Amino acid sequence: MPQIASLLNTLKKALKAHGLTYADIAPKLDLTEASVKRLFSEQAISLARLEQICQIMGMEISDLVQMMNEQQPRLQQLTADQEEEIARDLVLLLITVCALNRWSLEDIISFYNLSEPICIQKLARLDKLKIIELLPKNKIKLLVATNFSWRENGPIQHFFQEKIAQEFFKPALNDDDECLLVLNGMLSPQSNGEFQRKLKKIAREFDDLNNQDAALPLDKRNGVTVVMAMRDWKYGLFKPLIRS
Structure with missing residues (x-):
């Protein structure tokens, strides 16, 4: 039951992020707004209904589960050694920032002039550093908390101060x-x-x-x-x- 509650809470956040209310999705489910509210309050949403709601947002149930997992308590900071390794490699730093912002592999290679093999290589390195888990089909699962932050006076902050602050x-x-x-x-x-x-x-x-x-x-x-x-x-x- 706790997992069901957590999944539905994640579903509510996803709906809000997409600018959708119960009233918006009710007609697409052939239900009244009151019925949709009852489904959520009673935690009585079937897998079929859940899939319908996810489809309205252009998502799959697996995407929702991934979002739920990402919201669980996780690593809030990297070690100094982890940050140092990332700061030394500009491409690794770029892909780390993308992963932390929940970009997919497809997002990265469509936006940046990077090859798929290079991206996968860097993602595999982040997997070894326990920052992400590289799943089948190169799906990215974050292993850090949503309120993740760089170390105060750490290698990444120093990199920012030396390389980016003037432009910023x-x-x-x-x-x-x-x-x-x-x-x-x-x-x-x-x-x-x-x-x-x-x-x-x-x-x-x-x-x-x-x-x-x-x-x-x-x-x-x-x-x-x-x-x-x-x-x-x-x-x-x-x-x-x-x-x-």
Whole structure:
């Protein structure tokens, strides 16, 4: 029964990610909205009904089960050695990021100029690193948590700071889907702690949205990177001006 409840909870999230309500799917199932609600509340959905609902979203039951498995408690961070190996290999890093964002092998080779054998080789390496499980037909099963994060001051963060930070903070931003805010002020330790808690809450909300949208096809999602930081600025550029 716990697995049924977990699967139906995943189904609800998938429906929400596709912008579908009980009222939307009811006519396609030849049911009333009330009947659909009852199926979910009583956890009385047959395999045939489950397959119908998945088909409405362009999914298979196996896709739903994979989503459910990905939502189970898993590895939240890699080891420093794992990150170091990934950071040394640009193609491996690219495919790692794709896998973490739930791209399929077909998505990767259709979007990037990479051959299928090279992609499979790199995915096999991620399998050995216990980051993914490479399933039959080259299906990818994530072995990390949905709130996975890179190590603080770890190899991947260092790679970002050295190779990507300048491009990331370029002056030109697209008003529609990009945002750069620079805030400056003076906070007490208590206010600083409160604001940091709010930043962490935003990070959790980002994880939730990312998880919800994982069920959408690749052409309905855009890759984004969010960097949030609070640092003491008084010893930076202004250090030479501070009275000793």
